[in-house]
Amino acid sequence: MKVARDKLDVRIVMTAVVAVLVPLAIAGALGLRTLVVYLTESPLRRALPHGATGIEGWSWTEPGPLGQDGSAMLRARIPEDAFEKYAKDLGMTPHTANRAYGNGFSPSYVSLADEPLDWWDPTDEVEGTWVLDQGSSWTWAKWENGFVYVLSWSI
Numbered sequence: 001m002k003v004a005r006d007k008l009d010v011r012i013v014m015t016a017v018v019a020v021l022v023p024l025a026i027a028g029a030l031g032l033r034t035l036v037v038y039l040t041e042s043p044l045r046r047a048l049p050h051g052a053t054g055i056e057g058w059s060w061t062e063p064g065p066l067g068q069d070g071s072a073m074l075r076a077r078i079p080e081d082a083f084e085k086y087a088k089d090l091g092m093t094p095h096t097a098n099r100a101y102g103n104g105f106s107p108s109y110v111s112l113a114d115e116p117l118d119w120w121d122p123t124d125e126v127e128g129t130w131v132l133d134q135g136s137s138w139t140w141a142k143w144e145n146g147f148v149y150v151l152s153w154s155i
Helices: 002-030 032-040 080-089
Strands: 053-061 070-077 130-133 137-144 147-154
Antiparallel strands (some): 053 070, 070 147, 130 137, 137 147
């Protein structure tokens, strides 16, 4: 019995070692900084095309254990021909004047921040807006004056 128990102990130790070493090896291969950035970046930022510049962002999450309610705004300089792919990658579809959204939502580019943000300067125009409607959360975006403007809001 002692031999069988020793083999079991070795398996448990080896499984624990592998569980620790594999993520470290991956982090080493990718670069630990890359892994940390990937895990902490928002999907809105991660979906931006390579070469996006002038990236600005703001976000807020309801304090507390659930932290469900929140909002985010992002602006980045991207080529106009990259916008549609960006919107589609986020699961968005084009907004239309007669499209109905959950909870009476309608897209707007009014800042959600409590403080003024000098970089948030889109027009109120919703033509050309793409929207992801998930019932109690919405994300909408448009390309304007060389920038993509994105708002995301959940309740």
